[in-house]
Amino acid sequence: MSSEILVKQKTIDLRKKHIGPSCKIFFSHDPIKIVRAKGQYMYDEKGLRYLDCINNVAHVGHCHPDVVKAGAQQMELLNTNSRFLHDNLVLYAQRLQATLPHKLSVCYFVNSGSEANDLALRLAWQYTGHKDIITLENAYHGHVSSLIDISPYKFHQSDAEHNQSVHVAPSPDVYRGKYRADHPDPASAYADEVKDMIHGVHGKGGKIAAFIAESLQSCGGQVIPPVGYFQQVAQHVRKAGGIFIADEVQVGFGRVGTHFWAFQLQGEDFVPDIVTMGKPIGNGHPMSCVVTTKEVAEAFFSSGTQYFNTFGGNPVSCAIGMAVLDVIVKEDLQGNALRVGRYLTDLLEKQKEKHPLVGDIRGRGLFAGMELVKDRLKLTPATAEAQEVIYRLKEQHILLSADGPHRNVLKFKPPMCFTTEDADLVVEKIDHILTELEQALGLKMHNALGVENESSKRKLPTDENGHQCHSGLAHDTGSSRGFPQQTKRLRT
Amino acid sequence: MSSEILVKQKTIDLRKKHIGPSCKIFFSHDPIKIVRAKGQYMYDEKGLRYLDCINNVAHVGHCHPDVVKAGAQQMELLNTNSRFLHDNLVLYAQRLQATLPHKLSVCYFVNSGSEANDLALRLAWQYTGHKDIITLENAYHGHVSSLIDISPYKFHQSDAEHNQSVHVAPSPDVYRGKYRADHPDPASAYADEVKDMIHGVHGKGGKIAAFIAESLQSCGGQVIPPVGYFQQVAQHVRKAGGIFIADEVQVGFGRVGTHFWAFQLQGEDFVPDIVTMGKPIGNGHPMSCVVTTKEVAEAFFSSGTQYFNTFGGNPVSCAIGMAVLDVIVKEDLQGNALRVGRYLTDLLEKQKEKHPLVGDIRGRGLFAGMELVKDRLKLTPATAEAQEVIYRLKEQHILLSADGPHRNVLKFKPPMCFTTEDADLVVEKIDHILTELEQALGLKMHNALGVENESSKRKLPTDENGHQCHSGLAHDTGSSRGFPQQTKRLRT
Numbered sequence: 001m002s003s004e005i006l007v008k009q010k011t012i013d014l015r016k017k018h019i020g021p022s023c024k025i026f027f028s029h030d031p032i033k034i035v036r037a038k039g040q041y042m043y044d045e046k047g048l049r050y051l052d053c054i055n056n057v058a059h060v061g062h063c064h065p066d067v068v069k070a071g072a073q074q075m076e077l078l079n080t081n082s083r084f085l086h087d088n089l090v091l092y093a094q095r096l097q098a099t100l101p102h103k104l105s106v107c108y109f110v111n112s113g114s115e116a117n118d119l120a121l122r123l124a125w126q127y128t129g130h131k132d133i134i135t136l137e138n139a140y141h142g143h144v145s146s147l148i149d150i151s152p153y154k155f156h157q158s159d160a161e162h163n164q165s166v167h168v169a170p171s172p173d174v175y176r177g178k179y180r181a182d183h184p185d186p187a188s189a190y191a192d193e194v195k196d197m198i199h200g201v202h203g204k205g206g207k208i209a210a211f212i213a214e215s216l217q218s219c220g221g222q223v224i225p226p227v228g229y230f231q232q233v234a235q236h237v238r239k240a241g242g243i244f245i246a247d248e249v250q251v252g253f254g255r256v257g258t259h260f261w262a263f264q265l266q267g268e269d270f271v272p273d274i275v276t277m278g279k280p281i282g283n284g285h286p287m288s289c290v291v292t293t294k295e296v297a298e299a300f301f302s303s304g305t306q307y308f309n310t311f312g313g314n315p316v317s318c319a320i321g322m323a324v325l326d327v328i329v330k331e332d333l334q335g336n337a338l339r340v341g342r343y344l345t346d347l348l349e350k351q352k353e354k355h356p357l358v359g360d361i362r363g364r365g366l367f368a369g370m371e372l373v374k375d376r377l378k379l380t381p382a383t384a385e386a387q388e389v390i391y392r393l394k395e396q397h398i399l400l401s402a403d404g405p406h407r408n409v410l411k412f413k414p415p416m417c418f419t420t421e422d423a424d425l426v427v428e429k430i431d432h433i434l435t436e437l438e439q440a441l442g443l444k445m446h447n448a449l450g451v452e453n454e455s456s457k458r459k460l461p462t463d464e465n466g467h468q469c470h471s472g473l474a475h476d477t478g479s480s481r482g483f484p485q486q487t488k489r490l491r492t
Numbered sequence: 493m494s495s496e497i498l499v500k501q502k503t504i505d506l507r508k509k510h511i512g513p514s515c516k517i518f519f520s521h522d523p524i525k526i527v528r529a530k531g532q533y534m535y536d537e538k539g540l541r542y543l544d545c546i547n548n549v550a551h552v553g554h555c556h557p558d559v560v561k562a563g564a565q566q567m568e569l570l571n572t573n574s575r576f577l578h579d580n581l582v583l584y585a586q587r588l589q590a591t592l593p594h595k596l597s598v599c600y601f602v603n604s605g606s607e608a609n610d611l612a613l614r615l616a617w618q619y620t621g622h623k624d625i626i627t628l629e630n631a632y633h634g635h636v637s638s639l640i641d642i643s644p645y646k647f648h649q650s651d652a653e654h655n656q657s658v659h660v661a662p663s664p665d666v667y668r669g670k671y672r673a674d675h676p677d678p679a680s681a682y683a684d685e686v687k688d689m690i691h692g693v694h695g696k697g698g699k700i701a702a703f704i705a706e707s708l709q710s711c712g713g714q715v716i717p718p719v720g721y722f723q724q725v726a727q728h729v730r731k732a733g734g735i736f737i738a739d740e741v742q743v744g745f746g747r748v749g750t751h752f753w754a755f756q757l758q759g760e761d762f763v764p765d766i767v768t769m770g771k772p773i774g775n776g777h778p779m780s781c782v783v784t785t786k787e788v789a790e791a792f793f794s795s796g797t798q799y800f801n802t803f804g805g806n807p808v809s810c811a812i813g814m815a816v817l818d819v820i821v822k823e824d825l826q827g828n829a830l831r832v833g834r835y836l837t838d839l840l841e842k843q844k845e846k847h848p849l850v851g852d853i854r855g856r857g858l859f860a861g862m863e864l865v866k867d868r869l870k871l872t873p874a875t876a877e878a879q880e881v882i883y884r885l886k887e888q889h890i891l892l893s894a895d896g897p898h899r900n901v902l903k904f905k906p907p908m909c910f911t912t913e914d915a916d917l918v919v920e921k922i923d924h925i926l927t928e929l930e931q932a933l934g935l936k937m938h939n940a941l942g943v944e945n946e947s948s949k950r951k952l953p954t955d956e957n958g959h960q961c962h963s964g965l966a967h968d969t970g971s972s973r974g975f976p977q978q979t980k981r982l983r984t
Contacts, residue, residue: 005579014582018589019574020600020789022799026575033577036569042576055572057802063568072564076555077528079776080547082511083518084534085525087497090506097510108512111603111778112803118636143801144610145638154797279802284571286603286778286803297512305646307514309635310549310771311604311778 004045037062040415050397056413059280060327070323074316088318101271106297108290109313113249113278114142116288127299130207137171138220138405172225175360191232208242215262218250221404222369230266249278257338257365287317333416341365344423355434368412381406496537529554532907542889548905551772552819562815566808580810593763598789600782601805605741605770606634608780619791622699629663630712664717667852683724700734707754710742713896714861722758741770749830749857779809825908833857836915847926860904873898
């Protein structure tokens, strides 16, 4: 397959003609054509190199040779469904199990995070016999219809009827949420919200099947729940006969550095009833997994309904999955995530000391967020500024995205082979961009606390403001970004 | 990846420990371990060759070198999401579009037939603003929760609450259904059932979003709807403001021989509003597609909800999809399906003349069914006999399955490189098995019409009787199959 066949404009034209317009592209007014990638770098049709700070799917690095080889070799030999015995299936399940607490021992292999989360709901409904689901504010769990129902990030985008069995608890965001860092016990306070919600559901005759949350909220704005929150929530939910589903689709497989799974950040004493996996699991190969307890698996079995997934757990997917696990160990990528992640977070913290636009830095390993605000007391989201940052970074061949409910959180989730030099480069560029933006906006560090200025009164871009998970990358042209001329002039 | 790492019993033990018990295996009391496959043949750990009459996913033949090469080469170069421009995505969309009626021009690439059908429902709901779905008796459309709701094949397996917005129309089965081959106009009669159902829905305040059907029912028992049925249904459904979804997950890509898509068997004047694809599209690679009209795509877009699928439409999947299309053309597999399919159907028809157990032969190309009955007038399903046939075929290293609501339809859906010699082999074996079975049961051709005999009073196996799509392959041991001693003795 040649790396470029069509001239770029022809690619764009054909895309407009044949690809659903709901499938948005990054930087839609000047999209990037990527033809190859390696490690943490992507290359466009002219050979220009982009530093990739966002593709958490290419977990062990784009096109890792070990993963490619494992996939290619198995494709030559056999690729069929899991109704035949195959060693790859069981060995891979065993390998995954070994990364998890002992009681999470039964796997279901599927093709995507969405399929995984949908199956998790089916397991919860069947095991508990209950129907109601508690989800978090700003959560995103996937694109199939059952998951749109539990994804406020999505269902708030449309006028569709809200599913009455779905209940939205406050996001445990200690920066911008209901209970903040100055609260004596935000973990309990947020968990009590869930407890109260359960009582409310009971009051209306409902019954809780499950609480579902990403172990760290990603689209929701790189939110790191306070330690102890999951334990207390699990206690309330289990008391009500429900179970706890930890969605690790975005954040699992060593990304957080200190642990292999992000839910483990809550402490050794916390074990979910179901863990769902996705994106990084196959380094881009379409695969994912649901792991649960023997009890939940047996309850699902006892319903009499068999579960068959045509592609899930095929020998190629399992070979690729095992190769990914091997590379994580062989190259100590979890260790790298810890080291480089800390280095990156430290660099970002220094930016916070320097730039009034930086409201908060939060991160675990190579999962980090920089929240931009126009006012550090009022926390006024600096949405347009965040878009401007990522747009200018793109011009300098660095790929970063902005997300969260206000699309003002710069998200770092690069391939796990990201280096300290890469971190230096992106933070240096951000430093320059923030400096220019703040100059243009007349923002200075001494007036950053509580001082309202002209920037907060600007009209924000409305059409392509990233109202979509992963669409945080700026989509708009300079002319539609709604930026003051003062800022625009700075762009050369 | 070595072809066998564990001894078979260890594989079985690990599978019991780590794979959800709802994921059934073929021939569970003596499962097959397959370590490699090529063309229409699969090989177990001892090197024994099995003729594969069932794997419609390995469409152009297991491990086709052109497909493997295309996948491996692209995996080395780039595998990322469709938010970047890539030629593979648009070229593949263009290639798929060229196989379809002109108005079906907009593609959404996803990872499985289930994701495709779920998205089709979302498109229909959004486009029409309506909620009610009409599905067919015995239909199976996938494993995510929204599709269990529209799959009587599945939801009849459990006690789960039936979704009140889903309405089940009679299967247009002219052999066993409500209107049969002797009816003057079964197409209109079955379509009128849908019309009446629409009136009923309207009477209760409902509004039809879509009618969904496989173009030929597969799990439902290899059912071939009478020509003209889809046109009339589409007319009734569109009049009610709904749309027509043709599910080609099992039957598309040239399998029916005369046409590339099975819905085209209904005639040039029939064009669905949405076509969903799956299984064969990537020869086993996890991928699928939804194709629809510009109008439907624009309505979905106008909702404001973006659609992002992490793996869908990635450069590797598209490279593989194009390679599959290339092989179909290069090796004239559609022509082969027509020729070998006719040859196979003719052979099977001769079996019908010879064997009282054979009630009906139906097929289009390499999609064929042989329905076994114990009584040709009463159509008493010969369920246990069908299981016996596939079990004995397995002992002779031929893989066939039984499906349909009574699990009495032998299903042929082999890789498209299946030959006349393969057809000769499997039919010869079936001939021998049926002869032995009929001798044991005291069934003769002259008493086959309307004569009830002891076999129809037998207790059928209940535990592993294939109550699952694709589980039609016999799962049971000889001792649990509930077969009369007379028959059992014949097995040596």
